[in-house]
Amino acid sequence: MKKNLFFILSVFIIFVQCNKDDDVSEEVEIRNLRDQVSVDQDMLETFLKTHSYNYEDFSNSNRDIDVVFDSIINNSSKISLFDQASIKTIDVMDSDSIITSHNLYYIIAREGINQSPSIVDSVFVAYEGLLTDNYVFDNRVFPVWIDLANTLQGFRESVSELKSGNFSENSNGTISYTSFGIGLFFMPSGIAYFNNAQADIPEYSPLIFKVKLMTHVDTDHDSDGILSFFEDIDGNGNPFGDNTDGDQLWNMYDSDDDGDGVLTINELDKNNDSIIDDTDNDGIPDYLDPDN
Ligand SMILES: [Ca+2]
Ligand SMILES: [Ca+2]
Ligand SMILES: [Ca+2]
């Protein structure tokens, strides 16, 4: 059995590699975000209307529970996913600056009892990723650390809806987590891989994730003393693209945000009074103000 699987994988990888070297006529057509989002949302809504999950198992339990989908085509006694889902609207801008709204459908099976991570924090998650035909393309049974800033837009907007749990150290040194957030997330391809096919994910695939958020840490990517989430200069709720000095690095990755040659960490609070300095009192703090 293992040999067979290896053979299939080898063929698949070779196939992908051959494909890459093919001439441009084989390349994936670039579709319009607006057209694709309605196709994807139809596919997701069909899945949501024809499936339910084991929601009964989540009431009054603080333990580790797996989300299990089941078809309700022949079972009308269960509440559909569609009737339980909330929608978070995510705007995506294309290369012509046209904004297209995307529905991220989600169900919080269990909220969790601590804080939610921001969309750029590091999270410790177990998850399963599926296509709308129930094919599982990724399955992390044991939690892994992931930097949400480096993940799909749909994934970071999903995980930030959950709250983390409690943890305790066992006598053998392992950590147990309880009461952590568990959610189901359904995203159009425009906030997933869109035209970029992955090993097991065809282009233009809407994705489904079951996620357990064990814990998270606030992240300061450039170690400049300001958490990445707060390097959101335009105040639009995310720090992506915010770039005070207009160089190659966004503020969240730039240790000298205003490009004046002084590291942010060294001009945040020069007199150590725990107040961020604004020497010329113009309302712009020194670290974002090249003439202070
Ligand atoms: Ca920072
Ligand atoms: Ca910069
Ligand atoms: Ca500076």
Ligand SMILES: [Ca+2]
């Ligand atoms: Ca200033």
